Amino acid sequence: MVPMRMLKVLLLFVFITGVSSAGVFVSADTPMTIPDLTTVYSYITVPSGATITDVNVMIDSLSHSYDADLRIWLTSPGGTSIVLFENNGGSGDGLFGTVFDDEASTPIASGAAPFTGAFRPIQALSAFDGQNSGGIWTLTVADQIAGDRGTLNAWSLQVDGSDVPEPATWLLGGVGLLGLALRHCIR
Ligand SMILES: [Ca+2]
Numbered sequence: 001m002v003p004m005r006m007l008k009v010l011l012l013f014v015f016i017t018g019v020s021s022a023g024v025f026v027s028a029d030t031p032m033t034i035p036d037l038t039t040v041y042s043y044i045t046v047p048s049g050a051t052i053t054d055v056n057v058m059i060d061s062l063s064h065s066y067d068a069d070l071r072i073w074l075t076s077p078g079g080t081s082i083v084l085f086e087n088n089g090g091s092g093d094g095l096f097g098t099v100f101d102d103e104a105s106t107p108i109a110s111g112a113a114p115f116t117g118a119f120r121p122i123q124a125l126s127a128f129d130g131q132n133s134g135g136i137w138t139l140t141v142a143d144q145i146a147g148d149r150g151t152l153n154a155w156s157l158q159v160d161g162s163d164v165p166e167p168a169t170w171l172l173g174g175v176g177l178l179g180l181a182l183r184h185c186i187r
């Protein structure tokens with residue numbers, strides 16, 4: 001029978017190394033105006049790194065009076081950029097509750113303003129899979145046609161990943177287990 005104390009430490013060890021880094025991270029530098037014929041950048045810092053298994057992006061609220069002016073990219077901390085939105089939506093207004101998700105059934109090009117719901121981005125978000133999630137993510141919004149402007153009110157990032165245990169975590173767990181084993185032998 002496994003001693004209760006050993007079981008507790010084992011559970012703690014599993015907990016430390018097995019937690020998922022899944023998280024939703026919300027923009028803090030918004031609202032941000034999107035002037036005519038101007039490119040703006042909004043940043044989200046993801047504090048702890050995990051190996052990315054899936055990324056979804058949500059444009060919670062972007063108001064604009066002519067969506068086809070807009071091109072929107074996402075850039076990972078590792079420097080990979082993908083195009084989410086490329087002059088879609090014609091003269092329609094804004095993106096509200098727009099989720100970019102590789103697993104969505106409708107491509108963004110088939111959507112219509114205000115693009116509420118889930119859409120596949122122009123380029124696949126799976127380009128980020130396998131990268132480390134920690135660091136600064138950049139949403140780039142370019143207004144490319146004269147006459148209309150808008151505001152990026154809020155966006156967020158949903159990151160799913162598996163933790164890469166840090167050496168310190170392994171060391172802590174190892175020391176704990178060794179201590180228990182020694183105590184067990186001495187008894
Ligand atoms: Ca996804």
Ligand SMILES: [Ca+2]
Nearest residue numbers: 069145147148
């Ligand atoms: Ca414009």
